Structures are given as structure tokens and as C-alpha cells.
Amino acid sequence: MGASKTNLFTKKQNELAAMAKAIAHPARIAILQELIKTDACICGDLVSDIGLAQPTISQHLKELKLAGIIQGTVEGARVCYCINPKIWQKYRQFFSEFFVAAGDSAKEGCC
Amino acid sequence: MGASKTNLFTKKQNELAAMAKAIAHPARIAILQELIKTDACICGDLVSDIGLAQPTISQHLKELKLAGIIQGTVEGARVCYCINPKIWQKYRQFFSEFFVAAGDSAKEGCC
DNA sequence: ATAATTAATCGTAATATTGCAATAATATAA
DNA sequence: TTATATTATTGCAATATTACGATTAATTAT
Numbered sequence: 140m141g142a143s144k145t146n147l148f149t150k151k152q153n154e155l156a157a158m159a160k161a162i163a164h165p166a167r168i169a170i171l172q173e174l175i176k177t178d179a180c181i182c183g184d185l186v187s188d189i190g191l192a193q194p195t196i197s198q199h200l201k202e203l204k205l206a207g208i209i210q211g212t213v214e215g216a217r218v219c220y221c222i223n224p225k226i227w228q229k230y231r232q233f234f235s236e237f238f239v240a241a242g243d244s245a246k247e248g249c250c
Numbered sequence: 251m252g253a254s255k256t257n258l259f260t261k262k263q264n265e266l267a268a269m270a271k272a273i274a275h276p277a278r279i280a281i282l283q284e285l286i287k288t289d290a291c292i293c294g295d296l297v298s299d300i301g302l303a304q305p306t307i308s309q310h311l312k313e314l315k316l317a318g319i320i321q322g323t324v325e326g327a328r329v330c331y332c333i334n335p336k337i338w339q340k341y342r343q344f345f346s347e348f349f350v351a352a353g354d355s356a357k358e359g360c361c
Numbered sequence: 362a363t364a365a366t367t368a369a370t371c372g373t374a375a376t377a378t379t380g381c382a383a384t385a386a387t388a389t390a391a
Numbered sequence: 392t393t394a395t396a397t398t399a400t401t402g403c404a405a406t407a408t409t410a411c412g413a414t415t416a417a418t419t420a421t
Contacts, residue, residue, distance in 0.1 A: 140410045141376025147301040148276035152283070156276040163270035164379085165259035168348075172263075182398060190258045192381050197399060199379095216388040216397045231349035237279075238342035252379050252406025275409085293368060303411050308369060310409090327367045327418040 155237060158230055161206035166191060166199050174209060174222050181217050266348060269341055272317035277302055277310050282333070285320065290332040293322075 145153050162168055169189050174180050182200065186193045200220060203209045207226040211218045256264050273279055280300050285291050293311065297304045311331060314320045318337040322329045 140374070141408060143276060143409070144302065145276060148280055152276040152279045156274055156279050159270045159274035159279075162348075163267055163274040165254060165256060165263040165267040166379090168263045168267050168270075169259055183396090186398095191255065191379095193398075194382080194400080195380050198381095201399085213387090213398095216395095218398060227349070234345045234349060237273075238338070238345065251381085251404070252377090254379070277409090294366090297368095302409095304368070305370080305412080306410050309411095312369085324368095324417090329368060 155233055157206065158233060161203060161208060162230075164199065166196070167203055170196070170199060170203065170220075171208070171222070174220060178221070180220050181214075182211075182220060183217065185220075266344055268317065269344060272314060272319060273341075275310065277307070278314055281307070281310060281314065281331075282319070285331060285333050290330050292325075292328045292330060294328065296331075 143156075148156075162171065166189060170185055173185060173188055177184075182196065183193075185200070186196045189196060191199075200209070200211065204211060208223055208230060209220050210223045211220045213219075254267075259267075273282065277300060281296055284296060284299055288295075293307065294304075296311070297307045300307065302310075311320070311322065315322060319334055319341060320331050321334045322331045324330075
């Protein structure tokens with residue numbers, strides 16, 4: 140079928156999965172790291188830094204924007220992208236929570 | 251084309267992306283949470299708890315196992331799955347590192 | 362041995378993702 | 392205006408993912 144049965148899961152499970160999906164591509168990881176490193180970034184710079192075609196980068200930026208994790212503002216002919224700090228912190232917290240959850244029970248490994 | 255150009259990215263970027271991909275599905279999140287909650291779990295229990303067909307669950311388990319985040323041991327006719335604590339901690343650390351990185355620079359939001 | 366239980370694998374259909382050439386849209390420069 | 396620069400969108404091909412019925416493999420119960 141190719142489509143997840145989202146109705147079987149809780150809102151939080153779907154949300155966390157969607158967050159993970161947003162960063163589940165090395166290009167998107169690279170974009171985010173570049174935005175962090177340079178604090179803000181023109182789309183064209185990302186195209187030259189990462190070796191993918193401009194439409195491909197544009198598409199990844201669109202996905203990251205859709206996930207809320209970045210924001211872009213038009214600056215003349217260019218677009219400046221940067222991290223959305225609020226959503227970033229939300230990601231940070233969600234993932235942290237998720238991984239902390241197993242902290243106690245998974246210490247030994249059962250099988 | 252449908253295949254990531256992994257050669258353009260660092261080993262760590264690819265690794266983190268692969269980790270994110272491993273948990274980028276609500277069923278796999280649900281499986282992991284169930285394994286944490288019950289400490290260990292028979293495959294069949296996951297099938298009844300989550301509403302997906304047995305082959306589908308089996309496939310998700312295979313992916314999680316491939317990613318190293320869970321392990322399974324045969325117990326007679328059943329298979330007992332549980333978190334692999336070592337890899338779990340690695341995930342925890344990788345994601346933590348990644349999200350901490352932006353802590354300072356992304357405080358304000360640039361655009 | 363036969364039946365029942367449990368999980369993995371195979372095969373396949375439906376859908377999603379990745380990547381890019383070509384094009385469009387928008388803004389700036391000449 | 393016309394040309395140039397920058398980014399978004401469209402359309403398409405290649406590949407990957409998700410889901411499950413049917414089957415297989417392995418173990419346990421009768």
C-alpha cells in the first residue's frame with residue numbers, strides 16, 4: 140500500500156515519527172547543520188555547499204519548512220533560511236523524552 | 251531517482267539520517283515504546299497490541315533489528331524482542347548532540 | 362506422526378521519496 | 392525595457408516504503 144496507517148497510533152506517536160522523517164535524510168541533516176553553523180543562509184549557498192541540484196535542495200528546504208523546523212524570509216531575489224528556534228526546541232524535547240523513557244528498563248537488555 | 255546520494259555526505263550525517271529513518275514510522279515508535287513498557291515482548295503480543303498484520307509487524311521488527319536498536323532471541327516457537335541498550339544509548343547521544351548544537355545560535359531566529 | 366502455534370519470507374499492489382531537467386516566477390541590474 | 396540572478400514549481404523516471412495475503416519454516420502439543 141505504501142501509506143502508513145496513522146489512525147492506529149496516538150497523536151504523539153505520529154508526531155514523533157513525522158519529526159524523525161523530517162531529519163531522516165542526510166541532505167536535510169546537512170542543511171540544518173549548515174544553517175546552524177552559519178546562523179542563517181541563502182538557498183544558493185546551500186546548493187553550492189551540498190552537491191545536489193538546485194531543485195533538489197529547494198525541495199528539501201520545502202519539507203523542512205513544512206515540518207516547521209526552519210523558516211525562510213524573502214530578501215530581494217534571495218531567500219534567507221534559518222532554524223525556527225521554537226520548533227527546534229520542541230524537537231529537542233520530544234526526542235529527549237523518547238530516548239530517556241528507556242533509560243531504566245533497557246539498562247540490561249533482556250534476551 | 252529515489253535513492254539518496256550518500257556519497258555527498260559525511261559518515262556521521264548518513265548515520266544520523268539512518269537512525270532517524272529507523273524511528274520515522276509510528277509503528278516502529280509504538281513497537282519501541284511497547285518494548286520499553288513491557289521490558290521485553292513476544293512478537294505476537296505486538297501484533298495484537300498494534301493493529302497491523304503479522305507480516306507487517308515482522309517487517310518493522312526486521313528494520314529495527316537491522317538498525318541495531320532492538321534484538322530478538324528465539325524462545326521455542328516464539329521470539330522475544332527487546333531494546334539493545336548499547337545502541338539505544340548511542341541513538342540517545344547522537345540525537346542529543348545534534349539538537350544541542352543549535353542551542354546557542356538558534357536562540358533568536360534570524361529572519 | 363499430525364495438528365496447532367508462532368514467526369519469517371515471498372510476492373505483489375499501492376503509495377511515497379529522491380533527484381533533476383525544464384520551466385516559471387520574482388527581483389535586481391544595465 | 393531587456394537582461395541577469397535567484398528561487399520555486401512542474402513533470403517525470405528511478406527507487407524505496409508500507410501493507411498484507413499466501414506460504415514456508417520451526418517449535419510445541421496431541
